[in-house]
Amino acid sequence: MPTIAISRSGWQVLRSPFKGNVTLFLITAFLIFLVFIPLARLLLSSFQLGHPAIPEGWTLRNYVAAYSMPLFYQALGSTIAISAAGTLITLAIAVLFAWLVERTDMPFRNLAWVLILIPMAMPGALFAMGWALLLAPKTGVINILIRHLLGWFGVELDTGPLNIYSLAGLVFLDGLRGVTTVFLMVVGAFRMMDPSLEEAARVAKANARSAFFQVTFPALMPAILTAAMYSFISSMESFEAPLAVGLEGGVFVLSTLIYFTSRLQAPLDYGLGAVFGVSYMVLMVLLLVAYRRAVRYSERFSTVTGKGFRPRTLAIGKWRYLALAMFVGYFVVTVGAPFLILLWASVLPSYRVPSYEALELVSFANYAAIFSMPQILGVIWNTLLLMFVAALATMLVAFVVSWVIVRTQVRGRAVLDAVMFFPHAIPGIVIALGLMMAYLSPPLKYLGLYGTLWILALGFVVSYIAFGTRLMNSAIIQIQRELEQAAYVCGATPTRTLFAITLPLLFPAFAAGLVWVAVHVLRGFSIPLMLSTRNTQVFAVLLWEYWDSGRVSMAAALGVLMIAVLVPLTLLMRRFIMRVSAQER
Amino acid sequence: MRYLKGAFLSAVICVLGLYAAARAETRIGKTLDEIGQLGSREGMVRIATSWEPENEPIFEKAFNQKYPKIKIELNRVSGIDTRERILNEAIAGIVDNDIVNVSGELRQQYIKAGVMAGPLEWRKLFPGVKETHFSPDGYFVLTAFSKYVIAYNPSLVPKDKVPKRWEDCLDPYWKGKFVTLVRPRTFTALYKAWGEEKLLSYAKRLKDNQPVWKSGQSAALTQTAAGEYPMVCGMAYHSIKGVQIRDPKINIAMSIPSELPFHVGEALAVMKGAKHPNAAVLLAGWLLTPEGQKGYDLEGSSSPFVEGTETAKLLKQTGAKPIWAGWEELKYEADVAKKIVAAWGFPKAGK
Numbered sequence: 001m002p003t004i005a006i007s008r009s010g011w012q013v014l015r016s017p018f019k020g021n022v023t024l025f026l027i028t029a030f031l032i033f034l035v036f037i038p039l040a041r042l043l044l045s046s047f048q049l050g051h052p053a054i055p056e057g058w059t060l061r062n063y064v065a066a067y068s069m070p071l072f073y074q075a076l077g078s079t080i081a082i083s084a085a086g087t088l089i090t091l092a093i094a095v096l097f098a099w100l101v102e103r104t105d106m107p108f109r110n111l112a113w114v115l116i117l118i119p120m121a122m123p124g125a126l127f128a129m130g131w132a133l134l135l136a137p138k139t140g141v142i143n144i145l146i147r148h149l150l151g152w153f154g155v156e157l158d159t160g161p162l163n164i165y166s167l168a169g170l171v172f173l174d175g176l177r178g179v180t181t182v183f184l185m186v187v188g189a190f191r192m193m194d195p196s197l198e199e200a201a202r203v204a205k206a207n208a209r210s211a212f213f214q215v216t217f218p219a220l221m222p223a224i225l226t227a228a229m230y231s232f233i234s235s236m237e238s239f240e241a242p243l244a245v246g247l248e249g250g251v252f253v254l255s256t257l258i259y260f261t262s263r264l265q266a267p268l269d270y271g272l273g274a275v276f277g278v279s280y281m282v283l284m285v286l287l288l289v290a291y292r293r294a295v296r297y298s299e300r301f302s303t304v305t306g307k308g309f310r311p312r313t314l315a316i317g318k319w320r321y322l323a324l325a326m327f328v329g330y331f332v333v334t335v336g337a338p339f340l341i342l343l344w345a346s347v348l349p350s351y352r353v354p355s356y357e358a359l360e361l362v363s364f365a366n367y368a369a370i371f372s373m374p375q376i377l378g379v380i381w382n383t384l385l386l387m388f389v390a391a392l393a394t395m396l397v398a399f400v401v402s403w404v405i406v407r408t409q410v411r412g413r414a415v416l417d418a419v420m421f422f423p424h425a426i427p428g429i430v431i432a433l434g435l436m437m438a439y440l441s442p443p444l445k446y447l448g449l450y451g452t453l454w455i456l457a458l459g460f461v462v463s464y465i466a467f468g469t470r471l472m473n474s475a476i477i478q479i480q481r482e483l484e485q486a487a488y489v490c491g492a493t494p495t496r497t498l499f500a501i502t503l504p505l506l507f508p509a510f511a512a513g514l515v516w517v518a519v520h521v522l523r524g525f526s527i528p529l530m531l532s533t534r535n536t537q538v539f540a541v542l543l544w545e546y547w548d549s550g551r552v553s554m555a556a557a558l559g560v561l562m563i564a565v566l567v568p569l570t571l572l573m574r575r576f577i578m579r580v581s582a583q584e585r
Numbered sequence: 586m587r588y589l590k591g592a593f594l595s596a597v598i599c600v601l602g603l604y605a606a607a608r609a610e611t612r613i614g615k616t617l618d619e620i621g622q623l624g625s626r627e628g629m630v631r632i633a634t635s636w637e638p639e640n641e642p643i644f645e646k647a648f649n650q651k652y653p654k655i656k657i658e659l660n661r662v663s664g665i666d667t668r669e670r671i672l673n674e675a676i677a678g679i680v681d682n683d684i685v686n687v688s689g690e691l692r693q694q695y696i697k698a699g700v701m702a703g704p705l706e707w708r709k710l711f712p713g714v715k716e717t718h719f720s721p722d723g724y725f726v727l728t729a730f731s732k733y734v735i736a737y738n739p740s741l742v743p744k745d746k747v748p749k750r751w752e753d754c755l756d757p758y759w760k761g762k763f764v765t766l767v768r769p770r771t772f773t774a775l776y777k778a779w780g781e782e783k784l785l786s787y788a789k790r791l792k793d794n795q796p797v798w799k800s801g802q803s804a805a806l807t808q809t810a811a812g813e814y815p816m817v818c819g820m821a822y823h824s825i826k827g828v829q830i831r832d833p834k835i836n837i838a839m840s841i842p843s844e845l846p847f848h849v850g851e852a853l854a855v856m857k858g859a860k861h862p863n864a865a866v867l868l869a870g871w872l873l874t875p876e877g878q879k880g881y882d883l884e885g886s887s888s889p890f891v892e893g894t895e896t897a898k899l900l901k902q903t904g905a906k907p908i909w910a911g912w913e914e915l916k917y918e919a920d921v922a923k924k925i926v927a928a929w930g931f932p933k934a935g936k
Contacts, residue, residue, distance in 0.1 A: 053676045054698050071930055139813045165797075247767075248797060264800050265931055266665045266768045267690040267919045350807050350832040361834075440673055450677035533674050534660055534681055549663055550803025550828065 027401065028416050035423055035462055037444070038434030039281065045437045046274035052437040053445070062271040066279070075252040076283075082170045082242075082253060083235035089175025090231050094182035095224060097327065102190035103216075104316045106323040115327045117574050119334040120180050121566035123523035123540070124240035126559040128173055129547060130338020132245050133345060135164035139353050141341060165249030173241040176334050178234055182227045189223035208314060229291045236284060237427040239526045244547070254280045255429045255526070262433060263530065270437070277430040288425035339563060345556035366557035375537065383522065383538045386453055390460035391517040395510055397461065398468025403498060405469070406476040407484070417469070424466035431462050432530035451533045459527040464517045471516075475509035476502070512576035519569050522562070613702065613855070613862045617710050617870075621652075624863035629656040631861065632868065633671055633682040634851060635663055635729075636884060637827045644880040648871055655864045662686060664801070665768060675700035680858040684865035686851045687725065689770070689918045695854065696724060702855040702862055710866070714873045715890050720852070720912050727912075728872040729851035729886035730896060732822045733771035735840040736806060741815035747840050751775065754818035755790050763816040764805045765796035769925040771819030774846030776921050777910035784921070788928040791818070798929075803828055810837045823850070826885030845905035849914060850886045 041052070046063070050056035066072050097116060100106050119127075134142045137159045147157050163169060197219055201211040217224075239255040246256055254276060262273030316323060345351045346366055352358040370376060398420075404410070405417045423431070435458060439450040449455045479502065487497040503510065528541045539562055546555035614620035624630075636644060638661060645657045660682055662668055668688045674681065676698055687695050695701055704723025708716060718727045735748045748754055754763065769788070776784050797814060799805040802824040805817050810828070825839050853872075855865045871877050878894050881887035887894035889907060900907060 051672075051694055051698070053673070054694070136808075136813050139808075139811045247800060250798060260767075260931070263666045263669070264664075264767065265926055266688070266770075266922050267694075268665065268669055350828070350835055351811055353811065436673070440676055445677060448678065451674045451679040533670055533679065535679075548801045548804060550801050550805065550807040551831070552804075552807055 025412075027404070028412065028419060031397075031401070031416070031419055031465075034458065035419060035426075035465075038431065038438040038462075039426070041438035041441070041444075042274050042277050042281075042430065042434035045270055046278050048271055048274075050270070052270050053440045059271070062275045066272055066275040071252060072257070072276070072279075075254050075257045078167060078170075078251055079236055079253040079255075081167065082174050082238070083232050085171040086174030086178065086235045086238075087228055087231045089171070090178040090182050090235075091224065091228050093175075093179045093330065094227070095186060095220075097179070097183050097330070098187040098190045099212075099216075100323045100326070102187055104314050104320075104323065106316065106320050108324055112324065112327040113574070114571070115331040116180055116183055117570055118331065118567060119176075120519065120573075121563055121570040122335050122338065123525070123559075123562065123566070124173075124177055124238070125244055125523075125525050125540070125544065125547075126342065126563065127177060127334065127338055128241035128244035129552075129555065129559065130342050131164050131169075131173060132248075133341045133351065133552075134337060135162050135169065137163045137165070140164065141354060144353060163249070164245050165251075167249070167251050169249065170242055170246055170251060170253075173245070174235050174238055176330075177238075177241065178231045179330070179334075181234070182231050185227040185230060186220070186223050189220050193219060225294060226291075229287075229294055233284065233287050233291060233425070236287065239427070239429055243525070254283075255427055258429050258433060259526075259529070273433060274437070277433050281426055281430050284425040284427065285422075288421075292421075339560070342556040342559045342563075345553050346560050347557075348553050351552040351556075366553050367561075369554065370557055370561070378535070379537050379539055379542050382453060382536055383540075386456055386460070386538055387518040387521045389453070390457045390464075390521045391514045393457060394461045394464045394468045394517045395472075395513045398465060398472045398513065399503065399506070399510060400498070401465075402469050402472035402476050403502065406473055407481070417473075420469040421466050423462050426462075428459070428463050428524065428526035429530065432459050432527045435459050435462075436530055451536065453536045456528060456531050456536060456538070459531055460517070460521050460524065463524075463527065464520060468513050468517065471509055471513045472506070475506050479505050508576050512573060515569060515573040515576060519566060519573060522566060522569070613705065613866060620710070620863045620866050624861070624867040625652065625654040627861040627864045628654060629658060629861055630864035630868050631658040631660060631681065631683045632853075632865070633660040633662045633667075633685040634853075635661065635686055635823070636880070637830055639830050640880060640883050643883060644877075647876050647880060648868065651871055651876070652864075652867055655867065657868070663803075665690060672698060672700060675856060675858075678858075680856050680860075682856060683859035683861045684853050684855050684869060687854050689773075689849060689852070689914060690922055692725065692852065692915055693919060696722070700857055702857045702859065705855065705866070707869075711870045711873065714870070717890060717911055718873050718888070720915065724854050725849075725852040725912075726854075726869040726873070727849050727852055728869065728877070728888075729823075729881045729884065730888055730909075731770065731774075731848040731850035731886055732896065733774060733819055733846050733848075734822050734825070735842060736809060736817040736820040736825055737838055737840065738809050738812060738815050738836055739838045740836055741812060748816065748818070748842070749840060750843050751787070751818075754796075754816075755787075755794055757794070759794060759816060759818075761795040761797075762814065763794075763796055763818050764799050764809065764814045765791060765818050766802060766805065766820070767798050767800050767926070767929075767931065769819075769922055769929075770821070770848055771846060772925055773914070773918050773921045774848045774910070775844065775908060776917065777914070778844060778846075778908040781921070781924070785924060785928050788925045792929045806837055807835070810835045812836075821886075823885035826883070830883075841899070841903045841905050843905060845900070845903075845907050847889070847907055847909040849912070851881075 045052045047058055047060065048055040049059050049061070097112075101109050101112055106112065134140050137143060140162070143160060143162055146161060150157060164172075193216070197215050198211050201215040206214065237255065238253065239259070242251065242253045242256045243259060246253060247260070252260065258273050258276045258280065261269050261276060344354055347362045347364060348358060349361055349365065352361070401416060401420055405413045435455055436450070438444050439447065439455055449458070483505065484497050484501055487501045492500065522539065525540045525544060528538045529544060532538055532541045539558065543555050543558040543562065546558060612623070614623045636659065638659070641657070641659045648655070648657060662671070665688050668685070668691050671682060671685055672691060672695060701724050707719040707723060707726060719725070720727070735754070737747060746758060772784060772788060779787070796818065802821055805814070806820065806824060806828045808814055809817055820839070822839065825837060828835055828837060853869050855862050855869070859865055872881070873891075875891060875893065878887045878891045882895040885895070887896045889896045889900055891897070
């Protein structure tokens with residue numbers, strides 16, 4: 001076999017691309033600055049009274065007040081309860097769907113994939129707003145229908161029976177919201193599982209059900225548990241749904257408690273908001289550490305071997321179409337029903353329960369009003385620019401950092417990796433509060449970032465950098481080193497190699513990440529709600545302001561337009577995900 | 586080399602000059618005449634206000650009859666968060682509004698942060714206007730008054746159950762059914778008449794009657810009109826007018842309680858660093874004239890101290906007792922609000 005002699009200089013480049021590690025040190029320092037300075041300012045503010053820019057002295061009273069407040073413990077309990085119950089629902093649906101798609105002969109599996117991915121196009125806030133209109137105790141369309149049906153049986157109710165403004169309502173919203181992500185996390189494990197384990201069970205006379213529960217399910221348990229922890233952490237960070245329906249039901253979670261304290265109630269209390277933020281962050285870091293420990297040993301349970309195989313699909317006979325119906329039902333619940341009610345609300349002057357009388361009021365005046373707003377062009381421009389800048393910056397930073405972590409052998413890589421993963425534990429609302437406090441007070445105030453689109457982009461970069469580096473880490477591992485070595489042999493510099501060889505090879509993963517971040521920037525509410533100003537208003541803020549000020553119809557019209565943009569973006573993301581998936585196979 | 590030195594020095598001087606020009610504040614005239622001339626030259630005024638967008642052209646048309654050269658640009662603010670954002674922007678050096686409607690709970694912070702122009706000699710500039718319209722510290726001009734009433738859905742509330750006094754909200758009939766706003770402006774306005782003990786006792790009993798907490802006034806009204814809730818205990822009169830302007834068929838009615846609390850509604854302050862401060866002063870002064878108050882009649886927040894306004898007529902018609910603390914509320918509103926929200930069990934660290 002012919003061998004290529006790699007020059008000494010080429011190896012040196014690979015071993016030590018950053019002479020003296022100064023560049024690595026600078027990158028790490030910059031990233032630490034990016035991530036930790038706002039958090040340090042948050043910690044500082046938790047010991048201060050008054051506005052962070054004009055503090056009125058030091059105090060421990062914020063901590064005393066927070067920890068002696070029943071509402072804090074109620075919010076903590078609600079956060080954990082909603083996350084735990086929501087995760088169970090999410091897992092049950094996602095695992096069932098993954099099994100149906102990968103391991104059964106269910107028809108129209110491509111359609112099922114589309115049906116399960118499109119809910120990503122429905123921002124959490126719109127999903128919650130739609131369900132608030134469907135399940136409001138008195139005027140919710142579904143409640144009215146149920147009461148009508150019950151009336152036929154002599155049961156007369158004047159409210160309910162369902163109530164979205166409740167803990168159960170939030171569990172329902174949370175349980176359905178995370179299905180797509182968890183599905184994507186576990187579907188690969190179902191696809192790649194070694195079929196010999198199940199075959200052995202069948203040889204030992206186990207029926208299909210026993211084989212699933214005693215072999216398939218336990219074998220996939222590490223992947224499922226990892227997804228469960230991820231889902232739990234994501235649910236703990238949930239903000240939009242608790243904001244849209246929680247306050248009305250008197251249900252606070254930690255994220256809305258922070259928003260309420262530092263944005264809604266009068267007078268605002270930044271110190272207390274900071275204490276809630278710090279406490280929330282500590283809790284999330286502990287959860288993240290547990291998650292990392294759980295994932296660290298997951299390879300021990302690996303069932304994917306080097307043997308070429310394709311897991312056997314199970315014939316489910318007459319249940320095939322019922323299985324497909326479940327996907328359709330999931331789509332109706334997560335997208336169809338909330339979208340239709342928002343569409344209805346969007347064509348009315350103010351929201352009314354669907355009726356013949358209300359049909360007389362139908363018009364497209366809200367859409368006309370949106371496009372004749374003087375600020376609409378600015379809002380669209382800000383949104384698009386933010387999506388592009390935040391997505392590109394996140395993925396470029398993630399790409400360079402991941403390359404350093406995966407490809408080089410320089411010291412301190414582990415620290416860099418940990419720094420990059422840390423923001424995953426910090427909820428968006430906490431990042432936003434930290435950034436606001438840091439960039440409103442000296443010395444960072446003088447950078448002039450507050451009130452610009454850049455601080456929003458910074459917030460999103462910090463929020464999604466963990467996702468970006470995870471994605472790029474696994475993608476870079478897939479690319480053979482020899483390709484880069486060949487470039488070094490030909491005299492290419494590390495930078496040129498990075499951008500001319502590695503990046504093009506990683507394009508599907510890079511593009512998938514780019515679209516993922518852009519989609520999440522468009523549908524993200526917590527960071528823009530905290531950091532945007534009049535000149536940096538984005539679509540999500542405009543929508544929320546209309547909803548919060550009771551102009552439900554205008555908010556619904558904006559929501560319909562937002563979904564119309566997000567659906568094609570999500571389908572585009574699916575194309576890239578499929579390409580990444582094909583590469584991995 | 587000398588040539589290079591000269592060029593460098595010129596560049597530095599240019600940069601410093603540009604910086605100084607950018608930082609330099611536009612001067613506010615000393616007399617109304619001078620302000621009028623400077624304001625006309627400025628040509629526009631950007632106001633952060635709670636006016637309904639539908640009423641903006643009416644304000645602008647009437648204003649332009651007196652000041653045809655000054656265009657009004659509106660930035661609509663509502664709730665505390667939008668005003669807090671403007672404060673944060675001003676602290677960060679971004680001044681996008683010449684004149685701002687500052688919330689009661691934030692007025693002290695605006696003063697502490699030093700983001701407003703002044704104090705100005707408002708009383709000297711507009712001697713014909715009642716003194717109560719100008720804050721004693723010289724920062725704020727009171728152009729509109731907020732009054733708080735009880736809103737209800739006439740299809741859901743029987744006539745004999747329509748609340749007529751604030752105490753009616755404590756009736757067990759309403760337990761768990763009615764809405765109260767988390768921002769307690771209605772009740773801080775009652776402080777002047779009730780005192781702290783009665784007010785906090787009322788706040789606790791109101792909480793025990795299990796209201797549904799809402800943050801947005803219009804949101805509470807549209808849901809009430811849609812039939813989700815029958816009644817809102819404590820709602821700004823102008824917010825009800827606002828939803829009625831947007832949807833004249835909306836199913837909402839109001840009850841004027843026997844004690845009608847008033848607040849400083851629109852307290853306008855000229856911002857430090859404003860690009861059009863003279864036009865801002867002219868606008869503030871004009872809003873206090875009977876012509877300006879006609880716009881606030883449409884808003885539902887005109888002054889009870891200007892003859893012929895809708896508010897003055899309403900007081901005569903209903904015989905409601907007005908509760909009005911004047912600028913004194915500036916001293917206590919934030920603290921009283923803190924005590925009320927603490928009584929309601931919401932987070933407050935206090936001071």
